[in-house]
Amino acid sequence: MENVILTIHLILALLLIGVVLLQRSEGGGLGMGGGGGGNSVMTGRGAASALAKLTWVFAVCFIATSVTLTVLAAQKAGSGSVLDQAGIDAPAAPAPTDAPLGTDLLPPQPADAPLAPPPANSN
Template identity: 35%
Template sequence: MFTFLLVLQAVIAALLVTLILMQRSEGGGLGVGGSSSGLMTARGQADFLTRATAFVAIAFVGLSILLAGLATTRQADSTIDTSLTQPAEPVTPIAPIGGDAPATDSVDNDILSTIAGQAESTGAEEEDAPAE
């Protein structure tokens, strides 16, 4: 039903554009004059095109509101394809560059305690300490 209304909306839009372009404007427009009597006189044609444009414009706006309402309530059946999902691989810790200290397994360690631990293992504190 939504597709049918969408196609109908496109037809009404094309009809509305055609009716607007057929109307006589100050520059002459695309309106083609008919016989000198009856419905298609200059005045009769203007009244007919004006009324037809008003009715088609009302239909266009009404159908636009209806389509907007249907689009918000329309729910497509969507399924998630889980066949391509893979479990995450465990992360292996990486040893620091240029150091012999093993990488710690805990992420919660403070960076200062890690630096202090590396300094103790390399003997850096012994060099800074005064000799007795």
């Protein structure tokens, strides 16, 4: 089931890319506007709206298959870890220390250093 949805998803991705590339550029994004003469096949307004509708259909189907694949993967995963599946034991958590938070970030103090900073002179 998952392989069928994945295959449909990949086909939809390719179709979506193709339909987007076939559409006429209205803003001339890369300087290659859809100019040209009357001999162009995709010049009519009806063709542009048909391609736009087809793009929306492919996009909605692509999102639906994406959500479906995500739900299937979440159900398959369960609550286990990748390490549980590989049979590797997780490393033990380090023992908690009684030191207050943030003191391990400071440089070590010499043994004869005062505990409090000297008072500031108020001259």
